[in-house]
Amino acid sequence: MRTILYIDNSRRNLSAISNLLRQHGYRCLTAENYQEAERRFVANPVDLAIVDQAISEVNGAEVGLQLKSIRGVLVLLLTGSASLSDKPAGVDFLVPKPIETETLMRGIAHLLWNV
Secondary structure, three states, X not given: OOEEEEEOOOHXXXXXXXXXXXXXXXXXXXXXXXXXXXXXXXXXXXXXXXXXXXXXXXXXXXXXXXXXXXXXXXXXXXXXXXXXXXOOOOOOEEEEOOOOHHHHHHHHHHHHHOO
């Protein structure tokens, strides 16, 4: 079973997306901030990190870079910013907001299964 770490400072989003991921057969860990995410990332084998661009203390692309500096991981960034048309460093795949389930699941499959 593949493990996904989902980082978002919105508890509502954490609940909805983590439930969706579990329904699709993934093990899902959640974190509301970078410190919590780093602890969970270090303590668990994580195949993919899904990061919201607008988490409070640092932006999502920076979180991706920081996690990759700990160990190799794929990073999917959720972004509502039109200015992020190109993938920032530390990001492997972009999913626009508002999040469409099909687009999110396609991005995950692309990264984890090379679909």
